[in-house]
Amino acid sequence: MRLADKVALVTGSGSGIGQAIADRFAREGAKVIVNDLYRERAEETARRIAAAGGEVLAIQADVSQSAAVQALVEQGLATFGRIDILVNNAGASRGDDILTFDEATWDWNLAVVLKSVYLCSRAVLPQMIERGRGAIVNISSVNGIVGLGEEAYSAAKAGMNVLTKNMAVKYGRFGIRVNAICPGTVRTPIWGPRVEHDPQIFERLAKWYPLGRVGEPEDIANAALFLASDEAAWITGALLVVDGGLLAGSYRMTLELEGQAEA
Numbered sequence: 001m002r003l004a005d006k007v008a009l010v011t012g013s014g015s016g017i018g019q020a021i022a023d024r025f026a027r028e029g030a031k032v033i034v035n036d037l038y039r040e041r042a043e044e045t046a047r048r049i050a051a052a053g054g055e056v057l058a059i060q061a062d063v064s065q066s067a068a069v070q071a072l073v074e075q076g077l078a079t080f081g082r083i084d085i086l087v088n089n090a091g092a093s094r095g096d097d098i099l100t101f102d103e104a105t106w107d108w109n110l111a112v113v114l115k116s117v118y119l120c121s122r123a124v125l126p127q128m129i130e131r132g133r134g135a136i137v138n139i140s141s142v143n144g145i146v147g148l149g150e151e152a153y154s155a156a157k158a159g160m161n162v163l164t165k166n167m168a169v170k171y172g173r174f175g176i177r178v179n180a181i182c183p184g185t186v187r188t189p190i191w192g193p194r195v196e197h198d199p200q201i202f203e204r205l206a207k208w209y210p211l212g213r214v215g216e217p218e219d220i221a222n223a224a225l226f227l228a229s230d231e232a233a234w235i236t237g238a239l240l241v242v243d244g245g246l247l248a249g250s251y252r253m254t255l256e257l258e259g260q261a262e263a
C-alpha cells in the first residue's frame, strides 16, 4: 500500500481523472476526501470507494469560491485530523478564441482553473507546514505548455505550471513537494459536448499521438499516485507530461524532413 495512513483531498473527483485518482489512492490505503461541484457526483465516487472497503468523505464545494474552500478543508480536517496530499484536479473549460468569448468567460476560466489552486493550496498548506510534510499534485494540461486552442483555459493552466514551481521553491524547506501533471487528451466526460458533435473525435485525435491512442483516466491516476507517494521524495517543481508522446515532436514533420511525407 503506497499511501497507507495518508489523507488525500482530491478536488473535482466526482468524474473522470479525479475519480480515477480518488479510486486509486483509496486502493493504495489513503483516506480520501472526495470533492465536487455536484453533490451527487461526489457521493457516487464516495459510494464506489466505500463499497471497495475504503475510508472516504464526500463534500460538495465550488473550489473557485474562497468561503466554500475554507469550509471544505475545515470539514476534511475535522473528520480525518490532517490532509497529507492535495490533488488540485477540478477544472473545466469554456470558450475558445479570444475574439469570440466575452470577459466573463475569461474570468470564469481563470477562477475555476487557476484561482481554485491558489485557494485550495493556501487552505491546506498551514497544517502541512506545521507537520513538516505534504504533497500537492496539480492536474494541469499540455495546453499550459503549447498552443492548442481554448485560450483562457490554457492561459490558466500555464499559470498553474508556474504557480507549481513557485510553491515548490517556497515550501520545499518545510518538506512539502509540489508537482504538476500535464495530460494530453484523456477520455473523460469533459469531452461530452465534443463527442456528441463528433462521435469519432478520440479516434481522429489518436493519430497525433506517437503511442497511437488517447489517454485513459487511469494513465493520469498512475502518475498522480507516483508523485503523491514517497517514491517521489526528491521530486518537486516538476511538470510531468503524460501525453502519449504528443509534445515529444511531430511524426508528420519528421517524415517531411526525411523526404517521405505521406500524401
Ligand SMILES: NC(=O)c1ccc[n+]([C@@H]2O[C@H](COP(=O)([O-])OP(=O)(O)OC[C@H]3O[C@@H](n4cnc5c(N)ncnc54)[C@H](O)[C@@H]3O)[C@@H](O)[C@H]2O)c1
Residues within 6 Å of the ligand: 011, 012, 013, 014, 015, 016, 017, 018, 035, 036, 037, 038, 041, 061, 062, 063, 064, 089, 090, 091, 092, 112, 139, 140, 141, 142, 182, 183, 184, 185, 186, 187, 188, 189, 190, 191
Ligand atoms: N480530459 C482531458 O482531455 C484533460 C486533458 C488535460 C487536462 N485535463 C484536466 O484534468 C482535470 C479533470 O478533468 P476531467 O477530464 O476528468 O473532467 P471531468 O469533467 O470528467 O471532471 C471534472 C470534475 O470537476 C468538477 N468541477 C468543475 N468545476 C468545479 C468547481 N468549481 N469546484 C469543484 N468541482 C468542480 C466537475 O463537476 C467534474 O466532476 C481538469 O483540471 C482538466 O482541465 C483534462
